[in-house]
Structures are given as C-alpha cells and as structure tokens.
Amino acid sequence: MRRFELVLPGSLDECVKALAQAPADSKLLAGGTDLLPQLKNGLLKPACVIDLSGIPRLRSIEAGNGQGLRVGSAVTARTLELDRAVRANYLSLAESGALVGSVQVRNLATLGGNICNAAPSADMAPPLLALDAEAVITGPKGERRVPIAAFFTGVRRTVLAPDELLVELAIPNPGSHSGGSYLRHTPRRELDIAVVGVASQLTLANGRCAKARIALAAVAPVPVRATAAEQALEGQAVTPDLIKRAADLAVEAARPISDQRGSADFRRHLVRVLTRRTLTTALARAGA
Amino acid sequence: MAKQVLNFTVNDEPAEVLVQPWDTLLDALRERMGLTGPKEGCGTGDCGACTVHVDEKPVASCLLLAMQARGHSVRTIEGLGKPGALHPLQDAFVRHGVPQCGFCIPGVIMAAAALLAENPHPTEEEIRYGIAGNLCRCTGYTKMLAAITEAAGAPVGRRS
Ligand SMILES: Cc1cc2nc3c(=O)[nH]c(=O)nc-3n(C[C@H](O)[C@H](O)[C@H](O)COP(=O)(O)OP(=O)(O)OC[C@H]3O[C@@H](n4cnc5c(N)ncnc54)[C@H](O)[C@@H]3O)c2cc1C
Numbered sequence: 001m002r003r004f005e006l007v008l009p010g011s012l013d014e015c016v017k018a019l020a021q022a023p024a025d026s027k028l029l030a031g032g033t034d035l036l037p038q039l040k041n042g043l044l045k046p047a048c049v050i051d052l053s054g055i056p057r058l059r060s061i062e063a064g065n066g067q068g069l070r071v072g073s074a075v076t077a078r079t080l081e082l083d084r085a086v087r088a089n090y091l092s093l094a095e096s097g098a099l100v101g102s103v104q105v106r107n108l109a110t111l112g113g114n115i116c117n118a119a120p121s122a123d124m125a126p127p128l129l130a131l132d133a134e135a136v137i138t139g140p141k142g143e144r145r146v147p148i149a150a151f152f153t154g155v156r157r158t159v160l161a162p163d164e165l166l167v168e169l170a171i172p173n174p175g176s177h178s179g180g181s182y183l184r185h186t187p188r189r190e191l192d193i194a195v196v197g198v199a200s201q202l203t204l205a206n207g208r209c210a211k212a213r214i215a216l217a218a219v220a221p222v223p224v225r226a227t228a229a230e231q232a233l234e235g236q237a238v239t240p241d242l243i244k245r246a247a248d249l250a251v252e253a254a255r256p257i258s259d260q261r262g263s264a265d266f267r268r269h270l271v272r273v274l275t276r277r278t279l280t281t282a283l284a285r286a287g288a
Numbered sequence: 289m290a291k292q293v294l295n296f297t298v299n300d301e302p303a304e305v306l307v308q309p310w311d312t313l314l315d316a317l318r319e320r321m322g323l324t325g326p327k328e329g330c331g332t333g334d335c336g337a338c339t340v341h342v343d344e345k346p347v348a349s350c351l352l353l354a355m356q357a358r359g360h361s362v363r364t365i366e367g368l369g370k371p372g373a374l375h376p377l378q379d380a381f382v383r384h385g386v387p388q389c390g391f392c393i394p395g396v397i398m399a400a401a402a403l404l405a406e407n408p409h410p411t412e413e414e415i416r417y418g419i420a421g422n423l424c425r426c427t428g429y430t431k432m433l434a435a436i437t438e439a440a441g442a443p444v445g446r447r448s
Pocket residue numbers: 027028029030031032033034035036052073074077099100101102105108109110111112113114115116117121122123124160164165166167191192193194332333334
C-alpha cells in the first residue's frame with residue numbers, strides 16, 4: 001500500500017478539527033471495505049487518512065420510544081442485520097445489511113461507508129430512501145441535515161464538502177401499520193454486487209395505503225425513488241392488480257445502463273419483478 | 289512518517305508492536321508478530337483466508353488497518369486451540385481429513401468457530417451462510433460441512 005499519515009481522533013470534535021487541518025485529498029476511514037481496496041490498487045493516494053473507529057458516538061444506535069431511529073455512521077452492516085430494534089420497525093434496512101459481502105465483511109462495513117462511497121449499487125441506500133431518512137452532517141461550520149434522496153449527487157459523489165463528515169442517519173418511525181422489504185438480484189448468491197436492488201415501504205390506514213415509498217438501486221447514477229408508482233398506490237386499497245400496475249410504473253423511474261452485470265432491458269425487467277415482490281411483502285408486513 | 293505503537297490483546301495476551309500507519313492487521317500479525325496462521329489470499333475481502341476474530345467477531349484482517357485494532361482483542365487460529373487441547377473444530381477437521389493444500393483452512397475454522405459461538409446448533413443452510421465468505425480451491429466444501437456439523441455442540445476444549 002502507498003504510504004500515508006494516519007490520524008486517530010478520539011471524539012467527533014477532534015475529528016472535525018483534524019479534517020479541517022488535513023490536506024484536501026485526505027480520506028476518512030470507517031470499515032475500510034471500500035477504501036482499503038482503493039488504497040491497495042492505487043486508485044486513491046491520499047497523504048492522510050483519518051480513522052473514525054475511535055469515535056464512540058459514531059458507533060451507537062438509538063431507538064427512542066416512538067422517536068425514530070438514529071444510526072451512527074460507523075454502525076456496521078452486521079449490527080443492522082441483527083439489531084432487534086432495527087428488525088422490529090426498519091426491517092428493509094436490516095435485510096439490506098444482511099446482504100452486504102460476507103460476515104467477515106459485514107463486521108467491518110459501515111452504513112456511513114456504504115452511503116458515502118456512493119456506488120449506484122449500494123445495498124443500504126434504497127431502504128434509507130424508502131424510510132425517508134435524513135443524513136446528519138457535521139463540519140467546521142456546524143451541523144446540517146440533508147434528506148437522503150438529496151445526499152447523492154452522482155456516481156461516487158455526495159453533497160459532503162471535503163471538510164465534512166456524516167455523523168448519523170435519522171430515520172422517522174414508520175409506525176406499526178407499516179411494512180418494508182429489500183430485495184436485490186445477483187448472479188451469485190453471496191459476495192456479489194446488485195444488478196438491481198429495490199426497497200419498498202407501505203403504510204396503511206383504514207385499509208388503504210396512506211404512504212408508499214419505492215427506491216431503486218443500480219438503475220441510475222444515484223439511488224432513485226419511483227414516485228409515479230408511489231403516487232399510484234397512495235390513497236388506494238392495495239390489490240395484486242394495483243401492485244402490478246405500480247411495478248410497471250416503477251420501471252419508468254429507472255435509467256439503467258448495459259454493462260457486464262446485465263443489459264438495460266434485463267435491469268428494467270428486474271425492477272418490475274423486484275418491485276412487485278417487495279410491495280407484496282411490504283403489504284403483508286404492514287398488515288401483520 | 290513515524291511508526292505507531294499498537295497496544296492490543298492477541299490470543300489472550302497483552303501485546304505491543306510498532307507498526308506502519310499503512311500496515312493492515314494481517315501485516316502486523318504475520319510480519320511483525322510471526323502469527324502466520326491467517327493468510328493473504330486476495331487482500332480485498334473476497335476469500336476469507338485472512339479471517340481472525342476481533343472482539344470475538346470474524347473479520348477480514350486484510351481490510352482493517354493494524355492501528356484500528358488498538359485496544360481490541362484479536363484471536364488468530366494460533367489462539368483457538370493448542371496441540372493436545374484442540375478446539376472441537378480443529379479436531380473434527382483433522383479426523384475428517386478436510387485440509388488439502390490447507391491455505392484456506394485457518395480462515396474457514398475461524399469463521400466456523402465464530403458461527404458456533406453464536407449459534408451452537410446451526411442448520412446446514414446456516415453453516416453454508418456462515419462460511420460463504422471463505423473460498424477453498426481444493427476441497428469442494430463437502431468434508432468441511434461434515435466436520436463443522438460434527439463439531440457443532442461438542443464442548444469447547446475437548447481433548448483429542
Ligand atoms: C468482498 C466485498 C463484498 C462487498 N459486498 C457488498 C454488497 O453486497 N453490497 C454493498 O452495498 N457493498 C458491498 N461491498 C462494499 C462495502 O463493503 C460497503 O459499501 C461498505 O458499507 C462500506 O463501508 P466501510 O465502512 O467499509 O467504508 P470505508 O471503506 O471505510 O469508506 C468508504 C468511503 O466512504 C467514506 N466515508 C466513510 N465513512 C464516512 C463518514 N462518516 N463521513 C464521510 N465519509 C465517510 C470514506 O472516506 C470512503 O471514501 C463489498 C465490499 C467487499 C470488500
């Protein structure tokens with residue numbers, strides 16, 4: 001690996017100061033599962049790396065009573081996979097965490113790293129969009145909040161300034177009449193990257209859909225919501241026919257490319273199938 | 289750039305080593321401490337040959353910087369069992385003749401040991417999922433599954 005200086009802040013304040021003083025090409029290090037391969041293959045050559053693993057606040061999960069969920073940016077995919085509070089009300093997020101790499105990778109890989117690396121295929125992004133999460137960001141000028149849908153600006157690009165870091169994700173509690181699901185398609189079942197990923201979240205009131213969220217991964221430069229499909233569901237009684245129609249509408253939100261993982265047409269097909277399946281599961285979970 | 293002092297626990301003993309900022313935990317264990325059980329297969333998180341436990345959780349030691357283990361407890365295959373007091377998994381792997389070239393085996397056993405610590409009686413499906421991050425070029429996994437299944441539930445520290 002190329003040489004670099006390694007800074008080990010013990011608190012968020014120390015980290016913000018270190019980041020402000022560090023050279024512009026410095027990199028924050030969370031689990032390292034995206035960054036270390038990039039350092040090893042020479043894609044990145046930062047002079048300075050700042051380790052987030054010594055900052056306790058970034059590793060905490062809080063699920064206040066009805067208050068929603070606050071997930072520190074350095075919480076691991078494995079923790080999300082197993083955490084009881086996450087599984088109880090934010091199951092699509094737990095499901096996406098369970099799909100990342102192998103257990104050896106999931107014990108390192110963090111939610112913040114997945115989001116900040118901003119790969120179009122990032123598995124934990126669609127559930128965050130479907131759950132209306134907000135990114136809590138801090139820097140020398142203080143804290144700001146950005147809706148997760150506005151966090152991504154392009155392939156491997158986010159709204160973060162070079163002197164800012166992601167502190168946590170704030171996720172409102174979808175409530176007891178809400179259900180979610182995340183599914184992806186990969187040729188190989190383990191340790192593969194999503195050809196398409198879909199998260200759905202349905203909230204019911206009086207037998208109708210009060211709120212629908214559908215978010216897609218790997219079909220555009222950034223994860224996207226399928227808003228036309230969401231609107232078709234909201235206010236309606238959700239029937240298998242309506243789910244089919246919503247799945248067709250979801251395809252319109254996709255702007256897929258053809259690459260070695262799959263053609264654009266195949267990706268559109270997958271959006272339709274996975275939207276139908278995740279909506280069907282979300283509906284069952286919302287009713288249960 | 290100066291070396292940094294890494295203080296951590298390795299196989300239940302306190303340890304202090306000088307490491308370069310860019311050393312991975314795998315580098316520190318192998319090159320600076322002579323613990324060559326964990327192997328570098330890929331260096332990118334794909335093969336699992338470098339699997340060790342950090343605070344009892346299996347991780348790919350090729351993807352974590354050595355200094356990120358500061359203050360933590362690391363266990364390698366060298367600290368899992370001893371000659372004469374093998375871990376039930378080591379014992380079962382020997383009796384089933386699982387290893388062929390052996391390169392992947394320390395990683396497989398560390399992944400399986402973490403699985404059994406968490407879930408002492410896994411189903412075959414759970415075993416497959418638990419070692420999905422470990423690649424073996426030789427065995428075809430069949431004997432591995434048999435050995436892990438047999439070791440499941442056997443008391444830790446049983447004499448071979
Ligand atoms: C074998 C293998 C399999 C994988 N499988 C999957 C998969 O199935 N699905 C998937 O989505 N991904 C997968 N990945 C990619 C990776 O594991 C995930 O994206 C992971 O969540 C990244 O988190 P990390 O903590 O390791 O990030 P790091 O590598 O530490 O960081 C990633 C990037 O984010 C930045 N960053 C990290 N934290 C912050 C912060 N708090 N504020 C600002 N910037 C920050 C870093 O500077 C870096 O640029 C896989 C990786 C490997 C090696």
